Amino acid sequence: MSTPRPELRIGDRERDLVASVLQDALAEGRITLEELDARLDGTLAARTYADLDALVADLPVEPPSSALTSPRAGVDARLSTAPGTSPDDPLVLDAGWSSATRSGRWDVPPFLLLNGALGTVKLDCLEATPLAPVVDVEISGGMGHITIVLPDDWAANADRVTNAWGMSSVKVGSRPGAGAPLLLLHGSVGWGWLTVRHANRFDRRRVEKRALGRDERPGLTR
Structure with a gap:
């Protein structure tokens, strides 16, 4: 010691x-x-x-x-420069009048801001890598629709999200599996709609197709 x-x-x-x-x-x-x-x-x-x-x-x-003498596995220099490293600099997905989506292989930073505005936001974490065991997610629903799709062992807690005139549906547990992150949601749905769920059949088929496409590219093997 x-x-x-x-x-x-x-x-x-x-x-x-x-x-x-x-x-x-x-x-x-x-x-x-x-x-x-x-x-x-x-x-x-x-x-x-x-x-x-x-x-x-x-x-x-x-x-x-x-x-505390060494970094936790999986948290590296990316955290010092990428958006989402602090509450003052979250990774922002802003739908505006249209849509904003994050999917495929990507790194989930510790701090996110999802703004539904008048459009749709989709946060697809099925192939994502969490950079922290707890992810702070601020919800600003506006009049839009925010959807968060999580792997089966990920969890979310939405006790700090207020509905106002909107609706929220959280269909995942609040206790993550071993090594999986917990998403702590807070903010307001506003007049919009928040959905937090695990993958459905369509989501799984899309992930399988993406994986198949990567395997079939020249120079790539399983």
Whole structure:
């Protein structure tokens, strides 16, 4: 164990590591979903190692001030430059009067903003790679339709989404599988419509066709 330095300032890498520890604690039944929400808020607000130490003091892990010495697997230099690395710079999908879609193979950053406006937004995560164990998703429904499609082991919590005059349908669980992320949704549906679901038959066929197309390209093998 390295010498604890609780007074040192932290960055996004350290916050992401603690978020991973907290998600594991939820999956193990050590904390409740409400406790996870509160502690994730504390993780985002943390400024020093001492702040992080307090969030995991009752869990069977080393204090972050002495244990956080290497990045979590899967989180690399992409997080330092790509949109979505902080609440102040989320990855934005804005439908405007038309549509906005993210699908295929792509990296899901820790922070997203989905704006339905007067169109449609589709966030297809079936072939995506999460860069953090918890993904903060702000919903701004407007009068549009926002659809989020998740793999079977991914989860979402929409307790902080208000409906106003719109409608929301969340058909996925709130506890992710081992190693899978949790999407924490907040914001307002407005006059629009929010759907969070797993893949249907059409989605699965489309993924299979994309995979087949990649396999058939010259120079590519299974």
